[in-house]
Amino acid sequence: MPSVKNILVVDNNPIVLEFMSTILEESGYSVRTADSGLAALSIIGEFTPDLAFVDLIMPEIDGRRLCSLFRRDLRTRKCIIVVLSAIGAEDPDREFAAYADAYLAKVPFRILRENVLAAIRDLGGGNTAPYDQTIVGSDMIHHREITKELLFAKKHMDVVLGMAHDGVLELSGDRLVTYASPSACEILGMHIDELLGRPMPDVFPTNVREQLSRGLDEITGGVKTSGRCDELPLDSRIVTVSFRSVTFDDYTSILMILRDVTELVRDRRRVESLLNDKTRLLREIHHRVKNNLNAVSGLLYLHAGRVESPEASRALNDAHGRVTTMLRIYERLFDSGRSEHIELSALLRDILDGVSGTFGAKNVRAVHTPSAHSTFVSTDVSVAIGLIVNELVTNAYKYAFPDRREGTVSVDITRRPDGVVC
Incomplete structure (x- = not known):
């Protein structure tokens, strides 16, 4: 030697x-x-x-x-x-x-x-x-109990970090890796000796380094004390990285938590795909229902004008009004892109316009003052509300203003303190 x-x-x-x-x-x-x-x-x-x-x-x-x-x-x-x-x-x-x-x-x-x-x-x-x-x-040398306790605490923490699913990296003030947990090594696909002393973000693939550098710049520059980069692609993994600045007296470091979210992202994408399929199916159903209601509404309107019996004509017109109300609901569903909820003020305006157009009465105005906040209701509730409002407004046009007296039919939405919409 x-x-x-x-x-x-x-x-x-x-x-x-x-x-x-x-x-x-x-x-x-x-x-x-x-x-x-x-x-x-x-x-x-x-x-x-x-x-x-x-x-x-x-x-x-x-x-x-x-x-x-x-x-x-x-x-x-x-x-x-x-x-x-x-x-x-x-x-x-x-x-x-x-x-x-x-x-x-x-x-x-x-x-x-x-x-x-x-x-x-x-x-x-x-x-x-x-x-x-x-x-x-x-x-x-003499045994010191406090030193033994501190060493035990350090070993205990090493065991805990070694069993954690999330990876932990610690960086020095100038962004050099000073600690890497076993999970961090596994996520990055590197041995700990390959990581220690290397600058960050060089231990990550080139396609995510710029994003990580921006996050670290905000931490080291004092703009933030913590940060996060979501869903970074690392070869076959998808990883979320969190940063936090840590200071003890004159010692400053940066902790990075690496969470493998590959399965979570895949599950979310599968759910999103299923939801998209469901949305497309519901839109197709609404489209077909709307077309069928439109055909029925047209037939009722034509027959109401052809029958000689006034009673039959009124019955057909009433049926036409109800079908038209449901048609407007499905039009709202189809045009808004929502598959399950309808904005109530827009629906009420459509119903009032439809009834007013049916009667063509110039002496009566149907008005609706929308609430300060949008109110969305489910399809089932909107059908019930639509039919009720259609009946009330239709009856008001028929019977509330005899001898062509002038008047106004007003439909408003109010929200009670307990949140109930009236």
């Missing part, structure tokens, strides 16, 4: 960074420091470390995930990784070999200095035996 020359130290504690930088530079190593996982990822683009000291508990990308990223990255795949953490007593992970070569506890600096330099010499020379399943210095 080649000797160690370049060393990267990743820790969010500035005191630790200064201490490590000092002792390593004094020992002749080339040192770079990073205060977060994202900063470390940006550094390896220009600085290839032979060995990296990584803290486990950090904001944005945590230490374990950062070590995993180093293992997958071609630039750092051969880098020796040493965990340098203060939680060895509360979280004694002795299976760290999956992501690191050694684990050093954060002990007092005078002892830590010797442990750090010894680890560099041993691991750089290929001597890994002292570090197998051993947390160096763990016998010198």
Whole structure:
């Protein structure tokens, strides 16, 4: 194994960074420091470390995930990784070999200095035996109950997010992915190591990036604290994305919730298709009924003018008026495009115009003052109202104004405080 020359130290504690930088530079190593996982990822683009000291508990990308990223990255795949953490007593992970070569506890600096330099010499020379399943210095650190409780809460939250159907992404202030839940990885079809550190919205297909960028611009620009992009096509999925800005003290991030609505959208489209078929069928039925009523109305009108008996003529005219009323209802249904409801004021105007035209009486006016708000009624109710109003207005024309006296027949709509329409 080649000797160690370049060393990267990743820790969010500035005191630790200064201490490590000092002792390593004094020992002749080339040192770079990073205060977060994202900063470390940006550094390896220009600085290839032979060995990296990584803290486990950090904001944005945590230490374990950062070590995993180093293992997958071609630039750092051969880098020796040493965990340098203060939680060895509360979280004694002795299976760290999956992501690191050694684990050093954060002990007092005078002892830590010797442990750090010894680890560099041993691991750089290929001597890994002292570090197998051993947390160096763990016998010198004390158990802290509060730390254990916080670690438990974090693990519990990881389990909850891991079981959630909705995907969760967290972005840094400059829109780099710092967290991705298992569901988010599944929805996007990417491994978590492919997502972390990548800019948003580059992790999404090109056809939806512009829409997502506009939503993120409003969040980062302070225009909104939350936003939403509905039904974005992602290959074979349809996804709704929600954004929310989150701030704790001086730490700001953006949470993105990814909800797979593929089945919901498909079900909705199936229902819409069925409703469209139903609407077309009802319109066809209304059209045929209207044509039949029109034919019946015409026949009644013709026969009323041909019969010699005044009583028969009146009966046929009354029947003609009733059929004409129902005809106007179906005309309203057909012309308005509504299959089940009719606007009441428009229907009443049609009935009054029809009765007035039938009698042709110039001494009587039929008027209707519409209400301030439109009132829609069902087909069944409109037929009943239409027939009743037709009978009342017809009788008023016949009997309310003898000897051609002038008058007005008024039909109004009022809405009571309890919502009942009269």
